[in-house]
Amino acid sequence: MWILYCVCMILDFLFPKRCINCEKFEDFLCNECKSSLKIIGFQRCPNCKRKSFCGKFCYGRFCEKTFFFDQLILCFLYSKNTILQKLVVNFKYKFLKAINVFFVNVLRYQFLKFSENGMLENVVVVPVPMSKQKIRIRGENHAKILAYNFAKKLNLKFCDVLWRENREDQAKLKRNDRLTNLKNSIFVNEKYESFLENKNIILIDDIVTTCSTVNECSRALKMAKTKYICVLALARG
Numbered sequence: 001m002w003i004l005y006c007v008c009m010i011l012d013f014l015f016p017k018r019c020i021n022c023e024k025f026e027d028f029l030c031n032e033c034k035s036s037l038k039i040i041g042f043q044r045c046p047n048c049k050r051k052s053f054c055g056k057f058c059y060g061r062f063c064e065k066t067f068f069f070d071q072l073i074l075c076f077l078y079s080k081n082t083i084l085q086k087l088v089v090n091f092k093y094k095f096l097k098a099i100n101v102f103f104v105n106v107l108r109y110q111f112l113k114f115s116e117n118g119m120l121e122n123v124v125v126v127p128v129p130m131s132k133q134k135i136r137i138r139g140e141n142h143a144k145i146l147a148y149n150f151a152k153k154l155n156l157k158f159c160d161v162l163w164r165e166n167r168e169d170q171a172k173l174k175r176n177d178r179l180t181n182l183k184n185s186i187f188v189n190e191k192y193e194s195f196l197e198n199k200n201i202i203l204i205d206d207i208v209t210t211c212s213t214v215n216e217c218s219r220a221l222k223m224a225k226t227k228y229i230c231v232l233a234l235a236r237g
């Protein structure tokens with residue numbers, strides 16, 4: 001055991017942790033940079049973005065018309081070149097474990113704050129899937145890692161029930177093209193169809209943009225007769 005301890009000490013000495021934002025030798029994110037990352041205190045309607053305390057659709061305005069999920073809970077505000085973006089990039093490509101732990105803690109905090117009381121019963125945590133081809137390039141689906149650790153932290157069931165056909169990268173397309181590109185591209189794995197009936201779902205993604213991907217996932221999940229779908233993501237880009 002002490003050998004391992006010594007190795008860790010030497011590694012820490014040789015490669016001290018540096019803040020990914022200001023490069024101060026402290027931690028993956030120094031206290032000053034961490035405190036500038038604001039966790040959002042209220043949610044918005046996923047459609048029209050009016051304030052809606054827990055991220056549900058506006059009542060009586062038909063905002064939910066084209067959506068298959070019931071609620072969207074976000075953790076941070078997102079814009080380009082911010083600390084959050086640097087964190088996400090580091091999480092995706094360098095895979096820093098400490099960032100994963102930090103993200104999972106924030107996801108847990110926001111979920112417990114904004115979800116309904118009944119959301120911890122009969123629940124399955126599901127990640128937004130990545131196509132096999134993309135996994136081959138990236139090495140791992142980071143939404144799956146977040147979802148797995150989030151479920152573990154809250155003692156909930158985790159199940160990777162969705163799969164995704166390989167289509168053109170959503171990020172490179174315009175809004176309308178994204179919708180057609182996505183249509184019928186995400187499915188529930190047949191062996192889980194009966195398992196999902198009547199379950200409440202927490203669908204996890206890192207950054208959602210137009211919500212078209214999480215909506216396509218939700219369409220597939222609702223076809224498998226799931227009950228309530230809460231989308232939980234780090235931010236909306």
Ligand SMILES: [Zn+2]
Nearest residue numbers: 019022030033
């Ligand atoms: Zn810093």
Ligand SMILES: [Zn+2]
Nearest residue numbers: 045048058063
């Ligand atoms: Zn609305």
